[in-house]
Amino acid sequence: MPPDESVGRDPLFQYDDPIFADERLLEITHLPGPDRIVGRDEQMQRVAEALNPAIFGSEPTHLFIFGKTGTGKSLISRSVTQRVITEADRDGITVKYAFIDCGEQNTEAAIVKTIGQAVNEPDRSGVSIPDRGLGTGDYYKRLWQAVDACTDVTIVILDEIDMLEDDEVLRKLSRAGENRRISDSRVGIIGISNKIDFPDGLSERVKSSLARDELVFPPYDATQLVDILEKRRDAFHEGVLTDDVIPLTSALAAQEHGDARKAIDILRNAGRLAKKGNDALVAEEHVRAAKEKTEADRFNELIEGSPQQAKAILYALTLLTENSISEEFPTKVIYSQYKGIAGRLGLDALSERRVQEILQELNFLNVIQSEREGRGRGRGAHAKHRLLEDPSIVKKVLLRDSRLSTLDA
Ligand SMILES: Nc1ncnc2c1ncn2[C@@H]1O[C@H](COP(=O)(O)OP(=O)(O)O)[C@@H](O)[C@H]1O
Numbered sequence: 248m249p250p251d252e253s254v255g256r257d258p259l260f261q262y263d264d265p266i267f268a269d270e271r272l273l274e275i276t277h278l279p280g281p282d283r284i285v286g287r288d289e290q291m292q293r294v295a296e297a298l299n300p301a302i303f304g305s306e307p308t309h310l311f312i313f314g315k316t317g318t319g320k321s322l323i324s325r326s327v328t329q330r331v332i333t334e335a336d337r338d339g340i341t342v343k344y345a346f347i348d349c350g351e352q353n354t355e356a357a358i359v360k361t362i363g364q365a366v367n368e369p370d371r372s373g374v375s376i377p378d379r380g381l382g383t384g385d386y387y388k389r390l391w392q393a394v395d396a397c398t399d400v401t402i403v404i405l406d407e408i409d410m411l412e413d414d415e416v417l418r419k420l421s422r423a424g425e426n427r428r429i430s431d432s433r434v435g436i437i438g439i440s441n442k443i444d445f446p447d448g449l450s451e452r453v454k455s456s457l458a459r460d461e462l463v464f465p466p467y468d469a470t471q472l473v474d475i476l477e478k479r480r481d482a483f484h485e486g487v488l489t490d491d492v493i494p495l496t497s498a499l500a501a502q503e504h505g506d507a508r509k510a511i512d513i514l515r516n517a518g519r520l521a522k523k524g525n526d527a528l529v530a531e532e533h534v535r536a537a538k539e540k541t542e543a544d545r546f547n548e549l550i551e552g553s554p555q556q557a558k559a560i561l562y563a564l565t566l567l568t569e570n571s572i573s574e575e576f577p578t579k580v581i582y583s584q585y586k587g588i589a590g591r592l593g594l595d596a597l598s599e600r601r602v603q604e605i606l607q608e609l610n611f612l613n614v615i616q617s618e619r620e621g622r623g624r625g626r627g628a629h630a631k632h633r634l635l636e637d638p639s640i641v642k643k644v645l646l647r648d649s650r651l652s653t654l655d656a
């Protein structure tokens with residue numbers, strides 16, 4: 248850095264990054280431009296067909312999108328919606344959108360409020376949409392006023408829609424026009440889920456009232472992941488990535504299913520590890536360490552909010568998995584291992600029935616996989632459970648808990 252530039256800079260911090268030219272390109276919230284999107288032409292076309300009427304101010308076709316994590320569902324929905332907004336604007340049509348993460352906002356009132364706030368311009372609608380204090384019915388009223396006054400078309404993207412507490416909001420949104428809640432405006436819904444069987448869980452009322460198209464996003468293969476990462480190469484300074492970094496990252500991310508999120512996270516963590524180690528180049532060893540870190544972080548996200556009892560149960564399953572050639576264990580076996588661990592931790596041991604319930608919850612969190620054997624015999628008692636992540640990673644994450652860390656002797 249030339250001396251004149253550093254005048255006045257606080258020497259506590261580092262000002263030029265030796266590894267990253269623009270790390271933001273690798274952030275999950277970053278929306279890459281169309282030229283950086285690879286291998287989703289067909290899916291983009293289908294989303295565009297569903298949203299196409301919005302360009303003329305007409306009602307879009309509602310659309311449900313399914314596929315495993317990291318297959319580009321959120322990205323393609325946001326990207327195509329953005330392009331619709333731009334195209335519509337050329338003809339003086341106002342399209343707005345709200346992106347709802349149903350994992351964070353799963354109640355009807357919260358969702359209606361968020362959509363309202365995304366589209367509302369108080370000067371035009373004459374209403375404000377406060378953060379709290381209104382009942383669900385009043386939030387709806389203001390939402391319809393805002394939608395009518397401020398938009399021609401509103402596109403509502405409901406991400407992780409399977410986490411919705413109550414699907415009534417779907418029915419109301421999809422019926423808004425018919426029921427004359429809104430008169431000058433249209434609403435289109437994109438529902439996104441990692442669960443392919445999601446519509447089975449919808450109530451009959453919603454299923455029958457919500458006419459929709461459905462679309463499946465397949466996982467990427469390693470070659471597609473290479474292409475995706477190549478288009479983000481400029482996140483790094485030129486020459487910093489050694490030749491095998493992108494192919495190795497892609498191969499590792501494709502191991503379970505081709506997951507672009509995992510690939511990008513590994514690449515970013517590899518760069519961070521190189522930087523932390525003061526290494527000038529990102530190399531294979533950084534990628535391998537980054538894979539471990541990425542998996543541990545992901546797993547940590549899944550369980551960090553879980554109570555210590557749940558962690559103790561998971562620890563029991565982890566020990567069993569480590570010390571046995573079998574991968575699946577019946578509740579009974581996990582329970583007796585758990586009782587010993589609870590004792591060592593000074594926790595009151597839960598009943599076997601309660602442990603079974605917690606295993607079910609972990610199953611729901613996609614931390615373990617539970618299968619019931621010989622259907623119908625004593626609910627859950629004969630279930631078998633399997634860890635979905637490498638036991639060494641699970642162990643590392645569990646031992647981050649201050650209480651469980653005492654087990655590491
Ligand atoms: N086809 C693609 N081209 C470029 N980047 C992609 C592609 N698909 C996914 N990504 C990137 O991978 C990450 C995960 O994608 P995302 O859309 O969140 O997946 P999903 O919603 O299916 O879990 C994001 O950072 C996204 O930008």
Ligand SMILES: [Mg+2]
Nearest residue numbers: 320321322406
């Ligand atoms: Mg997503």
